[in-house]
Amino acid sequence: MPRxxxxxxxxxxxxxxxxxxxxxxGYTDTVVRHVAKELERLGLTVELTRRGAISALRQGSRRASARAIVSHLDTLGAQVKRLKENGRLELVPIGNWSARFAEGARVTVFSEAGTYxxxxxxxxxxxxxxNDEIDSLPVGWDYIELRVDALARDRTELDRLCIEVGDTVAIDPQPEFMDNGFIVSRHLDNKAGVAVMLAAIESMERTAAATPVDIxxxxxxxxxxGVGAASILTPDVASMIAVDNGTSAPGQNSSEFGVTIAMADQxxxxxxxxxxxxxxxxxxxxxxxQKDIFRYYRSDSASAIEAGHxxxxxxxxxxxxASHGYERIHTHSLRSLAELIxxxxxxxxxxxxxxxxxxxxKGFTRQPAVEAAQARAEDLDPAE
Structure with missing residues (x-):
């Protein structure tokens, strides 16, 4: 069947x-519920792991050598590291991202008493x-702080707000969907990948598309x-495709248009x-x-292989x-990805x-050109 x-x-x-x-x-329960409900609305059978990773099955003609498609629901963020005497909060990042992109961000702090x-x-x-010292301050998580929009002039008043070390800080995405197809927002990695997968599922359900194996x-x-798909795969899955962001930057071959197929990562x-x-x-x-190689990048695929699958x-x-910063993508790429899926x-x-x-x-794949040529000469199936 074509795309x-x-x-x-x-x-x-x-x-x-x-x-x-x-x-x-670490703060994904709400988005898990949202996606699980949408998957069930689309007609799929949904199961959750203990911590909330989602596995939704769409049955095919057989179970053996099943295929998996994976994206991640979690995003970058921060946690409260320390309550400071000046009433501000010291932070540590969740995930690997620069404090350069944290400066100026509007955020929500999730505390036991509610949100701030x-x-x-x-x-x-x-x-x-x-004066000029604002331009000479180094970049790093040690050089930023969170100002809470509440009465918090010192450590004592922070305590009264019930803000504690370890509280989660969510960064506002500030999305903008433009008429020319560009989308600018934080957290497109990997909310866009999740949306692509849902759109592919919606298309397959709408057209009653049949698949040769379970998906x-x-x-x-x-x-x-770094945890990713380490513990969500079942033994019947033979292949897995991760859907994630590619880095369109100088020295890279990725593009904001079409599909970028990764040949390797770190x-x-x-x-x-x-x-x-x-x-x-x-x-x-x-x-x-287009094809690309990512030197400072890993995905759900890496975690699955490292876990022994x-x-x-x-x-x-x-x-x-500008991945992991103020990100920009184009709808052409998202549609292309969904079509490929x-x-x-x-x-x-x-x-x-x-x-x-x-x-x-018997049936094992052939790879080098010399073996493929030999198979053709002997009129063998290239997979035998």
Whole structure:
């Protein structure tokens, strides 16, 4: 079956709804409920792990050698490190992101007493007081603090607000959806990937698309801190595709348009055969694509492999400018990704041997050019 038509309005509506739900790693219950309800509305069977990662099953013609598609629900954020004597809060980051992009952010602090609004500021924030020192202050989490929008002039008043060390701080996304298709917001990594997956599911349900094997739609809750898909896969899953952001920056080949297929990240190359299949699907279905390698990047795929899961993995991305900062993407990339997911989900299984966890050499894949040439000369199946 070729790629399916994607409802672009549904996709952007889901992204807007997701961005409105704070979900820094460790504070994801609300977004999990939102996505789980939408998956059930679309007709999928939903299960949660103990901590809340989602596995939604869409049945195919068989269970063996099932496929998985994964995105993560958690985002960057911060935690209260210390209550300061000046009534401000010292912070530590949740996930790996620069304090440069924290300065000036509007935030919500989640405390036992409720929520408080606030702003992250440099330690020297007033030019009228510090003059040129505001420009010479170093960049780093040791040089910023959170000003709470409540009566908090000292440590005692912070205590009265019931703000405590370890409280979660969510960063406002400040989304802007532009008429020319660009979307600017924090947390597009990876709320956009989740919206892409939902749009692909909606398209498949709307068209009653059949798949040759079961599809496991996975939504993890701790990718930003390296946990990702470590414990959500089942033994029947033979291949997994992660949907995440690609870095469109100088020296990179990613783009804010089309699909960027990752060939490798800091954990090493992605599966040769699965990646080749995704490229071929883009070519066959006229989906714009490019390839890239990410040196300072890991995804749900890395955590699954490191946890010991013997699955083929690949990474398909939407190009993001200024990742982990004030991010920008384009709807063209999101639609292209959703189209590729539908094309992959409905495509035939090519490596039948993958239905077995362990098997003999018969049916094992061929990789080097010399072996492929030999197979052609001997009129063998390239997978035998």
């Amino acid at each position: 399916l038509a994607i409802d672009a309005q549904y996709l952007t509506d889901q992204l807007k709804a997701l961005l409105n739900i704070p979900s820094p790693t 609004r606030g702003t992250i500021l440099p330690l020297k924030a007033s030019g009228h007081t510090y 496991h739609w996975l939504f993890t809750i701790a990718e930003e801190v 954990s090493g190359p992605f599966d040769y055969h699965l990646t080749k299949k995704l490229v071929r699907l883009c070519q066959d279905e006229d989906i714009r694509y 013997d699955v083929r993995t690949a990474l398909i991305t939407f190009g993001v400018d 539908t094309a992959y989900a409905t495509s035939p299984v090519e490596i039948e041997r993958d239905r077995n966890i362990h098997a003999g050499i």
